[in-house]
Amino acid sequence: MFLASLQTYAPWARVIEMVDKQERQYAERLAERYPLHTVLVQPVTAADAESLLLA
Numbered sequence: 001m002f003l004a005s006l007q008t009y010a011p012w013a014r015v016i017e018m019v020d021k022q023e024r025q026y027a028e029r030l031a032e033r034y035p036l037h038t039v040l041v042q043p044v045t046a047a048d049a050e051s052l053l054l055a
Contacts (some may be wrong), residue, residue: 009021016052018044 006013014037019027035052040048 003030007034014052016040016049018042 003015005013016037017027017030017036017039019039024039024041027036028049030036031039038052040052043051
């Protein structure tokens with residue numbers, strides 16, 4: 001529900017999804033339905049997130 005609301009109320013927002021390696025397949029399904037900026041596979045470092053937020 002949250003991702004659907006973002007499309008309406010914050011279409012400029014970048015959605016970054018963090019998943020476990022075993023859940024990667026579900027992230028791809030989610031990306032088919034909602035626009036995702038990127039998907040990060042755990043473990044995620046602060047540098048990984050920072051580089052995406054500053055880009």
